[in-house]
Amino acid sequence: MNNINDLKSLELTVGDVFSKNARLKARNVNVFYGNNKAIDNVTIDIGSKEVISFIGPSGCGKSTFLRCFNRMNDTIDTCLVQGEITIDDENIYDKKIDVVPLRARIGMVFQKPNPFPKSIYDNVAYGPRIHGLSENKEHLDVIVEESLKRAGLWQEVSDRLESPGTGLSGGQQQRLCIARAIAVSPEVILMDEPCSALDPIATARIEDLIHELGNDYSIVIVTHSMQQAARVSKRTAYFHLGKLIEVGKTKEIFTRPQHHQTEAYISGKIG
Amino acid sequence: MTHYYGVYSLLASLLPALGIFFIFTICDDLIFAELIKKHIPKEVVASKDYNFTIVLAQINNSVEGLIFGTPPQWVTNAAEIWISWIHKSQIITVIICISTALISGFLGYKKISGNFRSRNAVEKIVMSILAVSSVIAILTTIAIIFSVVFESIRFFALIPYDEFLFGTVWNPQFEGAERAGSGQEGLSQYGAIPLFAGTFLISIIALCVSVPVGLFSAIYLSEYATSKERAFFKPLLEILAGIPTVVYGFFAALTVAPFLRSSGSLFGLDVASESALAAGLVMGIMIIPFISSLSDDVINAVPQSLRDAGYGLGSTKNETVIKIVLPAALPGVVASIILAVSRAVGETMIVVMAAGLAANLTANPLDAVTTVTSQIVTILVGDQEFESAKTLSAFALALTLIIITLGMNFYALHVVKKYREQYE
Numbered sequence: 001m002n003n004i005n006d007l008k009s010l011e012l013t014v015g016d017v018f019s020k021n022a023r024l025k026a027r028n029v030n031v032f033y034g035n036n037k038a039i040d041n042v043t044i045d046i047g048s049k050e051v052i053s054f055i056g057p058s059g060c061g062k063s064t065f066l067r068c069f070n071r072m073n074d075t076i077d078t079c080l081v082q083g084e085i086t087i088d089d090e091n092i093y094d095k096k097i098d099v100v101p102l103r104a105r106i107g108m109v110f111q112k113p114n115p116f117p118k119s120i121y122d123n124v125a126y127g128p129r130i131h132g133l134s135e136n137k138e139h140l141d142v143i144v145e146e147s148l149k150r151a152g153l154w155q156e157v158s159d160r161l162e163s164p165g166t167g168l169s170g171g172q173q174q175r176l177c178i179a180r181a182i183a184v185s186p187e188v189i190l191m192d193e194p195c196s197a198l199d200p201i202a203t204a205r206i207e208d209l210i211h212e213l214g215n216d217y218s219i220v221i222v223t224h225s226m227q228q229a230a231r232v233s234k235r236t237a238y239f240h241l242g243k244l245i246e247v248g249k250t251k252e253i254f255t256r257p258q259h260h261q262t263e264a265y266i267s268g269k270i271g
Numbered sequence: 272m273t274h275y276y277g278v279y280s281l282l283a284s285l286l287p288a289l290g291i292f293f294i295f296t297i298c299d300d301l302i303f304a305e306l307i308k309k310h311i312p313k314e315v316v317a318s319k320d321y322n323f324t325i326v327l328a329q330i331n332n333s334v335e336g337l338i339f340g341t342p343p344q345w346v347t348n349a350a351e352i353w354i355s356w357i358h359k360s361q362i363i364t365v366i367i368c369i370s371t372a373l374i375s376g377f378l379g380y381k382k383i384s385g386n387f388r389s390r391n392a393v394e395k396i397v398m399s400i401l402a403v404s405s406v407i408a409i410l411t412t413i414a415i416i417f418s419v420v421f422e423s424i425r426f427f428a429l430i431p432y433d434e435f436l437f438g439t440v441w442n443p444q445f446e447g448a449e450r451a452g453s454g455q456e457g458l459s460q461y462g463a464i465p466l467f468a469g470t471f472l473i474s475i476i477a478l479c480v481s482v483p484v485g486l487f488s489a490i491y492l493s494e495y496a497t498s499k500e501r502a503f504f505k506p507l508l509e510i511l512a513g514i515p516t517v518v519y520g521f522f523a524a525l526t527v528a529p530f531l532r533s534s535g536s537l538f539g540l541d542v543a544s545e546s547a548l549a550a551g552l553v554m555g556i557m558i559i560p561f562i563s564s565l566s567d568d569v570i571n572a573v574p575q576s577l578r579d580a581g582y583g584l585g586s587t588k589n590e591t592v593i594k595i596v597l598p599a600a601l602p603g604v605v606a607s608i609i610l611a612v613s614r615a616v617g618e619t620m621i622v623v624m625a626a627g628l629a630a631n632l633t634a635n636p637l638d639a640v641t642t643v644t645s646q647i648v649t650i651l652v653g654d655q656e657f658e659s660a661k662t663l664s665a666f667a668l669a670l671t672l673i674i675i676t677l678g679m680n681f682y683a684l685h686v687v688k689k690y691r692e693q694y695e
Contacts, residue, residue, distance in 0.1 A: 070583065072579065072582060075578075075579070075582060077497065100585045100586075100587055101585065103582065103584065103585035104584070107584070110576060110579060110580065110583070112576055114574070114576035114580045116577060116580065116581075117598065117599050118598070126581075126594070130585065130586055131585060177580070180584065181583070184585065
């Protein structure tokens with residue numbers, strides 16, 4: 001947070017890493033897998049109610065960095081995270097922080113739709129149940145209905161809430177996973193290539209949804225598709241070999257990239 | 272690819288010769304038995320006690336030098352003829368085998384040319400060897416089942432099946448014993464219910480031990496242990512599966528049973544020295560590795576993405592295991608338990624040594640009970656009269672046991688298969 005550190009990362013990253021109403025702040029984050037440095041000194045702000053996309057070639061560390069925000073990297077034994085990440089100025093890597101409520105505040109949607117082998121209702125109700133968010137059955141029903149409505153799935157499944165979530169189509173499953181994530185009313189939603197396993201029509205639906213959800217949540221989306229990044233996000237961050245190369249308004253990144261590596265990726269020379 | 276020509280000619284010369292050798296060694300006794308009929312005197316054949324199987328056994332005994340008393344002259348003569356046939360057939364076999372090998376090898380060799388696709392030919396030969404091997408395994412299973420079925424049919428000709436299946440008293444006696452005491456008809460009773468009740472009592476005790484211990488250790492190994500701990504503990508646990516069951520039997524009879532008896536007397540309980548509890552506890556230890564190893568596999572097969580989803584929603588490890596991983600793995604866990612039950616039901620050595628032979632119909636685990644397998648052992652061990660209902664009852668018991676365990680295995684495999692489809 002001090003100026004020297006900020007300057008150090010500015011040497012690496014081109015563009016505007018800071019945000020006026022930042023919700024998540026990452027400062028000089030390094031991530032190691034054993035002796036491998038996967039993320040090298042990354043500093044970035046993620047604004048409140050902002051949709052930001054992380055792009056970059058495979059293996060550039062964008063997913064790894066995403067998973068730092070809800071400490072999912074904790075589940076990997078060899079993974080070590082250095083630096084500071086704060087949510088509302090609270091360090092999430094502080095020893096006093098409990099990851100359980102943290103992960104309720106920062107939801108996650110994964111690459112492959114991964115509904116639990118339970119009913120649609122139980123999938124959405126899972127989070128509220130373990131966090132004790134509902135006072136009674138009626139309240140839980142309301143939460144489930146509200147979440148499914150916001151995920152744009154209610155109309156399709158309202159008459160079969162008790163049928164298994166795994167029986168839905170791929171796109172419906174992914175919207176179910178989004179509904180499941182928003183059922184615990186998170187502040188931030190992390191999406192790790194949420195459309196890479198879906199067909200174009202299902203992808204378009206999810207993208208519309210991300211657009212709508214962007215009005216209420218901060219959303220970080222990792223994507224391989226530059227078109228998708230251009231469609232859904234206001235800001236874009238370009239990663240290369242574990243370094244954050246450039247951050248800026250999506251329009252500008254795609255039309256006037258400042259860094260030559262960003263330009264090479266955008267124009268299809270690397271990636 | 273040239274070496275395939277060599278492989279082909281080797282196979283071409285060896286296989287027919289080996290085949291003929293096996294056919295000759297299997298068939299010569301049958302052929303000799305047919306031929307020897309001519310050398311049995313007519314008056315012997317005409318006599319009313321004549322039984323060809325017994326005569327053949329007499330001749331065979333003489334051939335092998337096992338002479339009891341003084342056999343009739345014609346038996347000795349027949350045996351000499353038999354021996355001369357053996358010598359001849361050995362020579363003939365060798366000659367035919369070698370010449371077959373030479374001829375077929377020569378034919379195979381002649382086939383070899385630039386145009387001959389030896390790779391494909393070898394492929395076909397290898398495939399048929401593999402196919403024959405699997406057919407042998409299947410045929411053996413079928414043969415075992417049929418041998419039990421036919422003896423069981425003979426048993427059910429003597430004892431009605433409803434008495435066997437629904438009778439509550441198991442008290443087999445030899446025909447001789449029944450005949451000796453006149454008016455004691457109906458002394459023998461072949462009600463199999465006490466045996467199956469004993470089997471299931473012991474199996475249930477075994478499951479009470481092995482299901483919690485096996486399942487919990489599987490959860491620990493697959494979810495909590497580091498990869499180093501896992502690499503150390505899993506093989507250790509599987510060593511339990513490698514201990515011969517007779518050793519478990521010692522343990523049950525010499526360590527566990529006396530311990531139960533003495534600690535029971537502390538509380539004023541009368542524990543039989545051979546109790547269902549002792550056998551069941553030890554059997555439970557024996558089947559722990561079945562449950563832990565199979566459950567560990569199915570728990571590992573639950574996709575990591577489901578765990579991630581759970582953690583991503585803020586579940587603790589315990590919540591993830593109980594609410595997500597176990598329900599997802601449940602069908603596989605159930606299948607592993609069913610397989611363990613069928614193993615427990617068929618287990619013999621421990622119950623023979625520790626459970627006793629008294630066919631009590633009881634649900635008290637402190638009593639002595641007997642099981643289907645230990646009865647089969649007691650009935651068939653030692654000299655037995657083969658025609659009696661007592662001996663044949665062993666086959667009927669075995670048949671029922673086979674049906675039960677096959678059914679359970681079949682059901683378990685079905686469950687596992689259904690479970691696999693869910694994630695693939």
